[in-house]
Amino acid sequence: MMITNDLTKEQAETRKDQIENIKYQITLYLNKTDLEYEGNTIINFNYKNTTNRTLRIDFITTNIKSLKVNGHLISNYKKYDYWIYIPVSELNIGPNNIQIDYINKYDNTGSGFHRFVDSEDNEVYIHSDFEPYDAHLLFPCFDQPDLKAKYKLTVTGPKDWQFIHNTEIQTESIDGNFKTIIFKNTELFSTYIFALVVGPHEVWEDSYNNIPLKIYCRKSLAKHLDPKNLFEMTKESFQFLENYFDIPYPYKKYDQIFVPEFNFGAMENVACVTFTEHYIFRSKQLYSEYLSRSNTIFHEMVHMWFGNLVTMKWWNDLWLNESFADYLSYYAMSKGKLFPDAFEFQFSRKEWAYMQDQLSTTHPIVGSAEDTADAFSNFDGISYAKGSAVLKQLTYYIGEDKFRDGIRLYLKKFYENNTVLEDFLMCMSETSGIDMVEWSKKWLETTGVNTLKFNLDKDQCYIEQMPSETNHKIRDHAIMYETYDEKDGKISIVESNKIIISSAKTDVNISSSSKFTLLNAQDHDYVKIHFRDEELNFIYNNLKNINDRFTQRIIWGNLWQMVRDNTLSAIWFLNLVEKYSDIEMDSTVLQEQMLQKTMSIKSFYLINDYRELWSNKLYNLAYKNLEKNQNDQFQISWFNLLLSCAESDTGLNDLKAILNGELVFDNLTIDQEKRWNIVSKLCAYGDSDYENLIITETENDPGDLGDKRAFMCRVSIPDLQMKNQYWEMFTQKKQNHSSKYLTYGMSGFFWYKQNELLSKYVEKFFDDIINIYKNKDVHYSSNFSHILFPSIMNVEEMLNKTELFIDQNDDLPKLCKKSLIENKDHLKRRIKILNSQKQTTTDTDMEVLI
Structure with a gap:
């Protein structure tokens, strides 16, 4: 052993x-x-x-x-x-x-x-x-x-x-x-x-009441830091959390330090919080990036009480740290002035939970950690995003005040102590008047996500609750529903109410004459929604007339889950994006719910013929919209799609013209990060001038970030001899470079365009993966297994090889085995979707695949 x-x-x-x-x-x-x-x-x-x-x-x-x-x-x-x-x-x-x-x-x-x-x-x-x-x-x-x-x-x-x-x-x-x-x-x-x-850090100072606040970063990045905004977020989080917990901040100071080559987003060290330098923005970012950074600042602040002051006894109760920090950070932001729309972005974060919870390696929110390796693997979408969503459901179920009072009782009762699940349940039961043990058994101690579907049987309305494939559990759900009607091209809410769903079939008193019923309106529940054919037709014809942004997000998000579940054609989704992206008025909906999903479909969920067709269509769509000269948030989103879909000679030439300043779009700054992204793409597609391209950008971007991006570009070049050298760097036992440097290189290794050239690396991956887990730290091993798994190769062949490798190696390191099983699950999901497309005859097929 x-x-x-x-x-x-x-x-x-x-x-x-x-x-x-x-x-x-x-x-x-x-x-x-x-x-x-x-x-x-x-x-x-x-x-x-x-x-x-x-x-x-x-x-x-x-x-x-x-x-x-x-x-x-x-x-x-x-x-x-x-x-x-x-x-x-x-x-x-x-x-x-x-x-x-x-x-x-x-x-x-x-x-x-x-x-x-x-x-x-x-x-x-x-x-x-x-x-x-x-x-x-x-x-x-x-x-x-x-x-x-x-x-x-x-x-x-x-x-x-x-x-x-x-x-x-x-x-x-x-x-x-x-x-x-x-x-x-x-x-x-x-x-x-x-x-x-x-x-030798640069330092900025401020204070909140009598608490000294400091922010640090290294000298070479100081010019990019925005301390005023960071202090403003910090103070808003202090103000809310001290009042919400009814416990003063328990430490003497609060320092926030941006550190190089960090493995996580941040770490809640007592009064000395460390952050990844990715949160030092060297250029204009999408709104979602600014909100995400603020959420991390709030998240780490919550930990000063949840995790630091009161700490889980062992790592199986990691959720007592992370689920609460995840939920309460969004909750606190939603009550503030800086990002009151935070819950809309928590909805997007739940996609991580849905994905993780449908893998065969999923685990209950209250996990089982036999050792610290299990603890590391539980820093995932379950402990964070699912736990957060379930706590939001609990808040809606028992009420905000009762939930807050339970939190206060828990923190005061166990001040500076360690806790287990039962301690939390006891406090929530006391303040809510509800026995939380049964609720916990259904929500915290089981796996899987339920699916809800609104049905009409003549004049009878009912909600069907479907269990997950793995455990067949039916849960109690507190949800809000909204019904919609259309008149003269205008969409209006006819009815809105809170209901409890507690069985596989729940009769509801909802008007059967409404055109569309949205379950889980405002997203209080951890659940997926599947739409009927009639509802899909309503969405296809009327989505532009639904004005509420959160409602749009919820509709798009559940359509995406239907695509992943193979109950909705990926082509139908792409057609919907093509129809509405031109007229979408909100850049965050466009980016997160439409274009981001579109790029995922193009990369993973299209057969080859459709992939080439849609790459060209989406490229043209992006180019056309960039010419509209919308604000920078739209322009950044459209540029990201353009870059992703630039695969033809025309597209690659356009990228080079953008890089050289020969092709310019208003309100779009081609900053250093975009320049590196363009050069990476050009290198991967075999641009003959790759050496000069890399040298030029390295001179433009001196320092380690430029070095790392240059390394990624070199690894991207379709030269087999060079690829062999880089693979040796990734797999050798002695590590001369930092893990972060090598991880950047890994990100440039596999490109869809190079799948034939790199076919031998399927065997190399399986030859090396066990030794990686034996000889490298858990972060490096996890990155290697995730980034260098050859997912660009033939999906069915990769599934067969992965299953065979797992079967033939009984003594795989546990984290290695988990990673391979998850890769296998992703391949199985892709195969179902791809096989469904093979049964259709045109790319304009609008049929819902049941």
Whole structure:
């Protein structure tokens, strides 16, 4: 059995019974040039009398210089790759301390203690990132969420660096070119939200009431940061959340740091939140990108209470952190002035949940995490987007005030403690007057998404509830419905009401004379809606006359789910886009609900003949609309479609003319990101001038971001010898580049245009995938499996090869097996849709495929 860097739930429970009252004293020595650093950690704790023979300390290190237990050097400990085992014969019942001096290497994976050198100015930046199980890459610790501790950190490093931690600086002294920072003692919290960020950052300061606020980023990106907007979002989230929770912010400061090569969107370290630099916008973005960034800021703020102050006991209850942060961030934004339309974008986010919940690897919101590898895999659309949607359903089910009161009771009752599902249910039951246990069994402890359909049987109206394919569960749903009529070309709502659906067939008192009935209006439920043929005809003929933007989103979103479920022809959807995109008045609906889905259909859900036909039609549609010179939000959306569909000689020549400034559209700025996207496409399609194209953009975009995009372009070039070299880079055990750099390259490897050239990489993928998971960190392995799975190849052949590989390898690493099973599920879904198209005869087929 392969030993992996994972902690099991059983091991964590054993250690929880051994120790308590933990405090860490951590001292670190850092400089600009070395690839290693020195550390000293003293762990103070109380040891309880147990039958265990050893105490396990989690720690990955290059070299242990010395180890003392209660002041005495010992040598009878055992050090393995990931842990230290201390004989309990060396421990006292009651207070103990263990002191470890060590030398360690920096990480280049984005996690642990990640070191980055900015190629634009050669400045060094280092940040920590530990969730779920990486604190022991920086210091020896008991790395599990229910062993909360207090921390005392001392750091010595270059005097021109900023040193940012979970608490404020207590003292600072300078000796030559170095300074020593002693931080104040922290509050009580888990190891995975400990943080240290260092480097010569630019800093901006503000305050909310008596709370100091700071924002940091590296020097070379400072000119792109918009601190005024970021502080405004931060203050709005503070104002709402302190009032909503009825608990003052529990920490002394609030720092937000944008760090390079980050693996996630952000991380909720106590009072020291780290963000991906993707949120530093170097050019004009779509509205949805600004809202998404704001949502992340709100999300991490929610975590200061949900996750940091009150923390799940073990990773199976990850939802107690993430589902609440996901839902309450959208809820808080919807109550504010900056993004009051936030719930419309939560609706789009649910697509992640629907996709994840229909895979054979889905899991209940309350998951089962046997170890930290399971914990990592549960950072998915279920723990975030589905949990968020189900909490929105609960709010509608019991009422906003009762839900809020349950939240307040939960946070106050378990202040600075760890919790499990039953703790939350108890609080919600008390404030709502409803037994939440049964509700939880249906919603939190089962998998799958239900589908609702409005039916007419003569004059009888009823709602049919269909279970998911996997568990056949019927749930109680609280939904709003709206009925519509059409008169003189105008569409109006005739009736609107809240109803409870609790069986497979629910009779409803809805007028049978209405032209259209929308179930789950305003999107209070986690459910899919399938439309009848008559409703589809109404949509096709009247969608432009439905003025409410959220209603339009809901209709488009459910049509998309029908396409994915193979109950609606992808061609029908494309025809609807072609009919209405020209006259769509809202750029966000156009981008998220129409064009984004259109590009997905073109890439995955069209047989080859249709793909070529629709690429040309959509290219022409995009070009025609770009010539209308609408505002920049429309222009960016249409440009993205143009770029995606530029596959003919005409399209590629147009792209080059746009790049060279020979073809110009009003209100469309061809910024550096768009320039790189054009060059990537030209390289992938074999432009003979690729070298000059890449050199020019590298000169225009000095620094690591330009380096990464240039690497992606080079990997895109259809040259088999070059592809072989890059594949070796991706798969070699020794990693000379950062994981993020290599991930950029992976994104340029496979192109539909190159499927014949790259056919041999089907076998190479399966030859290498197991070793990737054995030798690389979980982030890199996940990216490799997702990005380099050869989905551009023949779908049925890929399905056969994937199934055979899984069957022939019983000992696959668990995360590897999960990824392959999910890829297999995606292929099966595509095959159903593609086979349906093969049965039709023209691209204008309007038939609904039942």
